[in-house]
Every structure is written in structure tokens, then in C-alpha cells.
Amino acid sequence: MANATSFEVEFTSSIPASKVFHDFVIKLFEFVIDNIIPTHFGMAITNLEGDGGVGTIKIMTKDGSQQTKYKNTGLDLENFSHSMVMIEGTGDEEYESTSTEMKVIPSANGSSTFISKVTVFKGTDEGEIEFQKEQIGQWFKAFECTVTQGSSDE
Template sequence: MGVFTDESAFSSAIAPARLFKAFFLDADNLIPKVAPQAIQSVEILEGDGGVGTIKKITFGQGSQFSYVKHKVENIDNENMSYSYSLIEGDALTDKIEKITYETQLVESPDGGSIINSISKYHTIGDYQINQDEVKAGKEKAAGLFNLIESYLQANPDAYN
């Protein structure tokens, strides 16, 4: 097994605390509402929403994948960090055991957010991660993030 790590950072005009509430703490409700074509539903299979919770995410009809299960690894409200692992589903294929995502939001000088993200792909055998696949996944995630950011900009009283 190998581990491929990818790090990235990008910015948002939305303040970190508000973005953290929307994008991590209430994502199960918000994402299917603002992007039903991407995420049809989120179902808690085990746990109470906190660390250790296992969720099944069913993708929208336009997706090339049907579902994934993810496990919440860490929620740190004070430091606005959240991590989870994809542990099952057709997005993993037969070459990847799991993918762990660690994200932290920090305030930018202009009052918005800097989003720091680390993705760790745990591969099966000697499989090598394709950079184009990682890039494609990042582009889909960025599109989803942009929808949430637009929702928050259009609804300034939401998640305060």
C-alpha cells in the first residue's frame, strides 16, 4: 500500500466561522438543497454526526458515481478543522483503499477565509495515483464549494 498526498489552499470571501458551519457542520442538509444534481442525499448510518459517524452520500443523477460512505475522523470547532475518510463506494475503485481529507479554515487579512486542505490517497498494492484524476476531483469539489459560497453570499443571514 502507498499513500499519495496532495495539498492545496484557496480563498473565499466568506468568514471562516460562517463557512465552517455551512460547509462542514450542516453540509448534510445544505449541499442536497443547493446542489441536488451533485448530492441527492446524505444518510447517517452509524453515530450521532460527531467523530466516528459513518454517512452514506448518494450522488445526483448526473454523477458518474452512485454513492460513497465516509467516516468523520475529527471535528475541531475551535480551530475550524474537519477531517473525514471515504471508506467505501464506487468512487474508490478497486485501486484505492480509502481517501482521507483534512481541511482547516483560517481568517484571511480581508476578513474572508483561507481554506487549507490535505488529501491522502491510500492505494492498494503498488498502484500510482493519476494526477489528472486528482485534478478532476478537485475541480468537482471546487464547483460544489462555489455553489455553497454563492448561496451564502445570496443569503447573508444564513449560518451566522
Template sequence: MGITTYDMEVETAVPAAKLYQSFILDGDTLIPKIVPQAMKSIEIVEGDGGVGTVKLITFGEGSQFKSVKHKIDAVDKDHDKYLHLKISYHLKIEGDVLADPLESISYHLKIVPTAEGGCIVKNTSIYTCKGDVTIPEEQIKAGKDKAAGLFKAIEAYLLAN
């Protein structure tokens, strides 16, 4: 099985605790409000929002995909604002995002406070492919660009509100 891993960091002026609350804990309602062209809706189909929860993400009109379900593997709901804030989840349930050759995708996010009062969002993505296939570099770059755009849109909204 082919595994492709990439790391990405996005720096933002939004305080870590505020970004974590808005993006991770309240993201199901906030993200579709901020970027409906990317994510039309996010709904819990199983669970209570904690570990084991399954969410259905329906993508917006501008997306090449229709929907995906993901499962939360770990979430730091009882965080201390001075520590790293974390969530891990994987896409392995169903959805057109997992077309051949993908078997699963795991995401591990950390939101790390900075001395300036903002934070750095650190993401590690692990793509597991069927067979020995790996993800081409241009697809990884396109994914990073979309994710960075999403974080920048959330940042602009949070700084304005």
C-alpha cells in the first residue's frame, strides 16, 4: 500500500483558543456560513461530536466532489489555552473524495499559540492508497492551496467579528 504524507502550516492572527472553538468545536455551523462555496453543510450522522462521531460533509457548488463522511479519532475538548489544541480524524467511511486509488485519508491538526497572540495551524495529512500508488506532487500542492484558502477565509471572518 502506498502512503503519502505531507505537512502544512498556516499562521493566523486569530488567538489559538478562539480559532479552536470556532473552527473545531463550532465548525459544523460556522464553516458553511463562511465558505458555502467550499462546504455547503456539515452534519453529525452518528455520535455526540466527540471521539467516534461520524460527520457528513456536503461540498459546495464549486467543488469537484459531492460529499464525504469522516470519523473523529481524537479531540481535545478540555484544552488549556496555553497548550496545543488538537483534533484527529479520518476519511475512510464513504464519499466520492475516496475515489481510486485512495483507501483513506487521515488528518492531524494542532493549533499552537504564538507569542504575538495569534496561532499556527499545523496539519499532517496521510493519504493511504491502494497498491503502491502515491499522490502526485501537483495534487498535494492543490490540496494545500485550498486548505490555506479555507483557513484564511476563516481568519478574515473571525478577525472581523
């Protein structure tokens, strides 16, 4: 493959690791679509095959035409780790494979650390990397707000 670029983001949270893993990492697409993208019309996630485990393929469609397919390549429920790879995309640019590894590490005090490592197997610039880091950070902050607001209402 051509130029591979990797970057990592890490966020510490007061939310327990099991909740971050199950409600954010495993349900990332659903969380983003339900809680973050409502202002962007025309985006949908469809499960093409599989039950959510390794080998499951999901497709994200934007504006009815741009599509990106993702395949779950790893899932370790005991160690809170998940990996996926973008296997196909259409739209403004040609996609090559992009892999994402996510892990949640529990802390002794009940909090956790979320780590995401993204490897893009195509030429990419610093601006795009910074945009992707910021986007992951915004998604994670939105997740934390959603969880903490929900727990204070109960």
C-alpha cells in the first residue's frame, strides 16, 4: 500500500470502562447518527451482514449517494477492544483502506481511558489528521455529555 499515516487520540473519562466500551465503542455508528449527526440530513447506517461481531459489515450512506463500508475486524469484550477497517467508499474522493483500533482501559477509581488509533493507507495531510482528531474528540465529548446528563435525570 502507499503512504500509511497513523495517529492516536486518548481521552480520560469519569465514566466506567464497560459503559464507554459498550455504549460508545461498540455502538459508535449508532451513537454518532442518533446523537451527533441529526443536524446533517441524509445520513444513514445500515447493517449489510453479520450480527455486530467480527466480520460484520456496515454501510454509511450520506445524501443517498456517498457510501462508506466498514468491516469489524476484531472484538474483545473482556479487554474492551474493537477494531474495524474501511473497505470501500464512494463520493468526492477515492478511498483506500483505513483501519481503526479502539480500546478502553479501566482505572482503579472506576473511571476509564479511551484510546483510538487510526491508520490511513493513503497520502493525507496534517490538516486532515487534525480534523479527524478533533472529530473523534467532539464525538467523545458529546457521548460524555449524553451519559452524564442522562444519569443526573434518573
